[in-house]
Amino acid sequence: MTLSPIELAPSADDHRIARYAAAAIALSVVEAAIPMPLPGVKPGLANIITLVVLARYGWRDAVWVSLLRVVAGSLLVGQFLAPGFFLSLAGALASLVALGCAMHLPGRWFGPVSQSLIAAFAHIAGQLAVARLWLVPHDGLLYLVPFFALAALLFGLANGLAAAQLLEPAPQPKENLGHP
Amino acid sequence: MRVKSFLRFMKPGDWAVLLLLAAVTAALAPVAFTGGAAEKAVVRRDGVVVAELPLTQARRVEVQGALGTSVIEVQPGRARVAADPGPRQYCVRQGWLTQPNAIAICAPSHLSLSIVGRSAGHDSLAY
Incomplete structure (x- = not known):
């Protein structure tokens, strides 16, 4: 085994983002195989991952995961720099901006469902x-x-x-364990 | 299916957002059937547009050509030159035009009838 002379030291952040991006890419490849009645209509399952990352690690990580998914997903499906890629990119950017705003809605009344709906509509708008x-x-x-x-x-x-559903069993910080 | 178990994820604001966006979607629904860019038939004389007829309702229109009066008939989704004073009747015999960019030319009358469709430019697009 030859070692590459260039070595990048990935941080824990990089590993975490890569893990989530891999899950999102897998979902977007899987859904590419699902037949849809109208071209351009997709379930957008990868957005589940974006929402989870947004809730757990914040907007910056969500942007990373979402954009990595768009680029790598389009490479895998053979759509990189094709019209579909730019449509995905526009949708992803629009929904990331919308999520950046929607995440500041009071969490007491608005949950992931609100964020998901807002992101989905921003996606089609973009x-x-x-x-x-x-x-x-x-x-x-x-x-x-x-x-x-x-x-x-x-x-x-x-x-x-x-x-x-995915966010529900997330391990809670210790100081919150006492609350019901 | 445990539909009820998912209801606990719905916070009050989620219901509000859902209902709001459902209302938006319902308000948009008529666009699919009537609005947007309607397909239409365009009648030109000497290249100048003299009539634009949406292909949504049946009607007959009389147009003055170089030889006299021609009759354009429109039915939902199609149009034709129903009558023309030209000697060889090519544009009349062409019959109904249904496809976008289809055209019937009544050369002696200096008239043309063409269909303008909703798909312009691209034949198909892969997403």
Whole structure:
């Protein structure tokens, strides 16, 4: 075994982000195999991971995991720098911005489901903006908006519930153990 | 399916966001059937647009051409030149136009009837 002369020392942060990004990439590859009635409609299962990372480690890590997932996921599916890649990227950036705002909603009343729904709608908004302005510069695209909105509603809800389920058994800090 | 077990994840604000976005989705629903960019038939004389007819309702329109009056008939999703004073009747015999970018040209009348569709530019796009 030859050792590479260049050695990067990955920090614990890097390892953690890589682990979550790997899970998100796996989910996005899996869902690429699920047939969908309308092109562009996807469950967005990888967003479950983004939500979990957001809740556990904050927005910076969520951005890392989400963007790594977009780049590596598109490489694996063979869509890197294809139109689909830019649509994913636009959707991911829009939903990250929305999540950056939504995470400041009072946690007492708003949970992962709210964040997921808001992110899902921001996702389709970002995608449609790029698609309308660049890829399909025609208003005919607007015909698809209701279907995208319906998909965002259903999958946003489902992903939010899944993220809430995943976040529930998270180990709590010691000082909170006394609370019911 | 333990649907009820998922209800405990729904906080009051989550219900509010869900209902709000459901209302937005419901409000958008008519767009799928009526709104957006309607397909339409465009009638031109000497290259100048003289009529734009949405392909949503049936109607007959009379257009003045170089030889006289031509009749454009529109039905939901299609359009045709129903009558034209031209000698060879090519544009009339072309029949119903249904595809975007299809065109019927009545050269003696200096008229053309074309369908403008919702898909412009790209034939398909892989996401």
